[in-house]
Every structure is written in structure tokens, then in C-alpha cells.
Amino acid sequence: MPKSRKNDTSEKGIMRKTLAEIAAIVKGEVVGDQNLVITGLSGIKEARRGDLTFIANPKYIPLSRTTKASAILTPRNVEVPGKSVIRTENPSLAFSRIASLIFEADTFSPKGVHRTAVIAKDAVIGKNVAIGPYVNIESRAHVGDNTTIYSGCYIGHRTVLGKGCLIYPNVTIRERVTAGDRVIIHSGTVVGSDGFGYVWADGKHEKIPQIGTVVIEDDVEIGANVTVDRARFDKTVIGEGTKIDNLVQIAHNVIMGKHCIIISQVGISGSVVIGEGAILGGQVGVHGHLTIGKGVIAASRAVVTKSIAPGQKISGFPARAFLAEQRFQAALRRVPDYIKIIRGLTKRVGELEKKVKKNG
Structure with a gap:
């Protein structure tokens, strides 16, 4: 050994x-x-x-x-x-x-283009690009200068990766996705998967074609096992400088502003707009077609069911102002004590009623 x-x-x-x-x-x-x-x-x-x-x-x-x-x-x-x-x-x-x-x-990184990589003849590969074993780069894809793609990655048809990107092993970036410069994507992540869209017709769920794309702006980092769905139409956008933790779901047509922080296990439903600098704590859920304002902070496990004005701090299910939720939770923890008090008072009232009837 x-x-x-x-x-x-x-x-x-x-x-x-x-x-x-x-x-x-x-x-x-x-x-x-x-x-x-x-x-x-x-x-x-x-x-x-x-x-x-x-x-x-x-x-x-x-x-x-x-x-x-x-x-x-x-x-x-x-x-x-x-x-x-x-x-x-x-x-x-x-x-x-x-x-x-x-x-x-x-830090180990591949050097040059590995002999097992499969690269379409009309793909454009920039200067000083490193491509690891068993990478597949499809037709008309473009890989920018100084980008590193580790083993087992898939880069789809007409997808564009900017300069200085770092794509870790086993990442899938599907067709017509655009990623800016210095984007980092960790293992297991899928960018450009179909949005979850179906219509009920003739007694079954019929798939709605998802013909849009995904745009990832400069300096974004996406953690492991994240899914970023393509738009039904137009594009899903991850804003410049945004950092996304592991195990996050971003649905079709989400528009995320610059420099957001999205913590592990967040789920963002379709067509949500998230303002610049917003922070979503772990396991936050966001209902579809809402707007979360600039600088909003959603505490862990909050469930956002309505649009939130800029600068608010929220928590709870359904999410509300953080301090209001804290007061509610504090009161909720005292409910067992209140039940004992109410039972005691009920008993005393009953005893007093008996005495009144007896003396009356």
C-alpha cells in the first residue's frame, strides 16, 4: 500500500x-x-x-x-x-x-488539449485553452482564451464560454448558452436544461418547447449540482458577480441581478426577478412570477409568496418582515404555557359557576 x-x-x-x-x-x-x-x-x-x-x-x-x-x-x-x-x-x-x-x-489543471477530447471541426478554441480527457465540444461552440475545461464536460452547440473560465469535471452546458469572462462552474452542474413547462391537453401533460437560452454574466461562480434552466422564450440571466452555492434550482426565465448571494438548496420558480445584491439563505423557496427587490435578505427556509420591496429583511413561512416573524415565533413557543393557563382559568371559572349556582 x-x-x-x-x-x-x-x-x-x-x-x-x-x-x-x-x-x-x-x-x-x-x-x-x-x-x-x-x-x-x-x-x-x-x-x-x-x-x-x-x-x-x-x-x-x-x-x-x-x-x-x-x-x-x-x-x-x-x-x-x-x-x-x-x-x-x-x-x-x-x-x-x-x-x-x-x-x-x-492545483492540478489540464494542460493543452487531451487526445480523448472530442471537438467539432467548426468549434472555435481560443489561445492557451486547456481541455481535459473526454470533453465533448459541439459544433460552432466558442471557448475563450485562457479557459480551462476539466474532464467529462459537455459544451453544447453554439455555446459561448468567455475568457478565463474554469469549468470543473462533469459539467453540462447545453446548446446556445452564453457565459461571460472568469465564470467558474463546479462539478455536476447543468446549465441550459429545459424549463419545467407542460400544458394539460387530451388527458395528458404535453411538453411546452423551451426555446430560450441562459446568459451567465462575468465573474459568476456556480457551485456543484446546480441546475439553471433555459427560458421558455428569451433568456434566463445570472447577473455579474453573483455567487451560487451547491444544490440550487433556478427555473426558466429567472432574471437575477448583479452580485447576488444564493445559498445551498434554494429553489427559485419561473419568471422571478431578483434585484442586485439580494441574499437568499439556505432552503429559501420563491414562488413564480414575483419580484425580489434590490438588497433584500431572505433568512434560511423563508418561503416567499409575494413580491418584496427593496432593502427588506424577511423570514418565515409565508415570508414576512424579519422582526415580525421573530416576535411571532417567540409567541408561538409560549403557546404550551398559554394552554396550561387557559385550562387553569377554565377550571376556575367552572368552579366559580358551580358556587354561584349553588348559592343562588
């Missing part, structure tokens, strides 16, 4: 930088030993000697005194006695950028 190897940065030797070098990457200020060598990145609880960790939430500040990390990324107003630190405006963002730069060198 092969020998096991710990999956850490120091053993792989892909990270060996001084605090001063790291601080320069994130425009931070070193307090302590600038020449301290960092060989790994880790969370504050799991960190070991040689690791760099970070504090983004004030509740973790006490852990800075017990962590085994050699250095810590901190906000500019935090002091950690006995530890070398890098002070930054946003430690979490700084940590993420360091990780991206350091680990990029250790």
Missing part, C-alpha cells in the same frame, strides 16, 4: 515565505519578527508551529493566546502579546488572497 502523506503545505514545500513577504502581498503591517518563516496556513484552532492563521471575529481573540500558530493576521486595532502579527484592514480577505496565491501552484 502507498504510504500516507499529510496534506499540509509545509510537507509539500509549496509555501515558505517570511512575514515581511506575506505582508507585502496584502499591504499589511508586521508587528514582531519580520524574518519569521511561515510554512503553512491554518485555522486558529488547528494551527501548528510554522503556520499563519487569522482573526476576523472578535470572539476568537482569546484563542490568539493559546493557538500554536507562529503568526496571526489581525485587524489593525488588535494586539496579541507574545505573537508576531500582520495587521490588515480585513484579515479574512487577506488570508484568502494569500491562500489563493500560495496554493495556485499546487
Whole structure:
């Protein structure tokens, strides 16, 4: 059997930088030993000697005194006695950028075009494109410069992928879909599947042709096992910079604005319009043909049954103003106590009625 190897940065030797070098990457200020060598990145609880960790939430500040990390990324107003630190405006963002730069060198990606890839003769493949094993690219598809397509992906007829896209294994992007630049799509996702449309005729469900398409704008990231249905007519749109978690269903003709956040297991029915910067928490459901305004925040498991004005925070089933739902839930939890009180009062009233009748 092969020998096991710990999956850490120091053993792989892909990270060996001084605090001063790291601080320069994130425009931070070193307090302590600038020449301290960092060989790994880790969370504050799991960190070991040689690791760099970070504090983004004030509740973790006490852990800075017990962590085994050699250095810590901190906000500019935090002091950690006995530890070398890098002070930054946003430690979490700084940590993420360091990780991206350091680990990029250790990330496997295909190089060139694999011999088993099936590419139509009239497909257009840009410069510096990487295409993995068993990828199928159909007629008149267009793949932009510096795009990487991992193994087992399907790129449909006349589909366009922009520059710098990253398509992970076993993604299906069907015909006539357009994706902008720097789009990331994770494994198992299907883009451009038929919208769920049927009409009842002659005692059966007759399929309505879904002849529209899907447009994914620049800098969108779509998680694993997401389905984005094509429009019945026109297009389903995922706005620029939007981030979609795993296991999300987006139905036909949805129009999603820029920079939305859609968390796992959200279901969005057909023809919904979602405003810029909206956030839908996990397992939110949205009824069809509604408008969710700019900046709306829907808490986890909310069920949206009517259109929501911009800037609202909602929760519950059916969804309503967040604070109203919180008050309702608080009252609901007291119902068992109220039942006991009512039963007690009912009993006392009955006893008083008996006394009145007896004395009357």
C-alpha cells in the first residue's frame, strides 16, 4: 500500500515565505519578527508551529493566546502579546488572497488539449485553452482564451464560454448558452436544461418547447449540482458577480441581478426577478412570477409568496418582515404555557359557576 502523506503545505514545500513577504502581498503591517518563516496556513484552532492563521471575529481573540500558530493576521486595532502579527484592514480577505496565491501552484489543471477530447471541426478554441480527457465540444461552440475545461464536460452547440473560465469535471452546458469572462462552474452542474413547462391537453401533460437560452454574466461562480434552466422564450440571466452555492434550482426565465448571494438548496420558480445584491439563505423557496427587490435578505427556509420591496429583511413561512416573524415565533413557543393557563382559568371559572349556582 502507498504510504500516507499529510496534506499540509509545509510537507509539500509549496509555501515558505517570511512575514515581511506575506505582508507585502496584502499591504499589511508586521508587528514582531519580520524574518519569521511561515510554512503553512491554518485555522486558529488547528494551527501548528510554522503556520499563519487569522482573526476576523472578535470572539476568537482569546484563542490568539493559546493557538500554536507562529503568526496571526489581525485587524489593525488588535494586539496579541507574545505573537508576531500582520495587521490588515480585513484579515479574512487577506488570508484568502494569500491562500489563493500560495496554493495556485499546487492545483492540478489540464494542460493543452487531451487526445480523448472530442471537438467539432467548426468549434472555435481560443489561445492557451486547456481541455481535459473526454470533453465533448459541439459544433460552432466558442471557448475563450485562457479557459480551462476539466474532464467529462459537455459544451453544447453554439455555446459561448468567455475568457478565463474554469469549468470543473462533469459539467453540462447545453446548446446556445452564453457565459461571460472568469465564470467558474463546479462539478455536476447543468446549465441550459429545459424549463419545467407542460400544458394539460387530451388527458395528458404535453411538453411546452423551451426555446430560450441562459446568459451567465462575468465573474459568476456556480457551485456543484446546480441546475439553471433555459427560458421558455428569451433568456434566463445570472447577473455579474453573483455567487451560487451547491444544490440550487433556478427555473426558466429567472432574471437575477448583479452580485447576488444564493445559498445551498434554494429553489427559485419561473419568471422571478431578483434585484442586485439580494441574499437568499439556505432552503429559501420563491414562488413564480414575483419580484425580489434590490438588497433584500431572505433568512434560511423563508418561503416567499409575494413580491418584496427593496432593502427588506424577511423570514418565515409565508415570508414576512424579519422582526415580525421573530416576535411571532417567540409567541408561538409560549403557546404550551398559554394552554396550561387557559385550562387553569377554565377550571376556575367552572368552579366559580358551580358556587354561584349553588348559592343562588
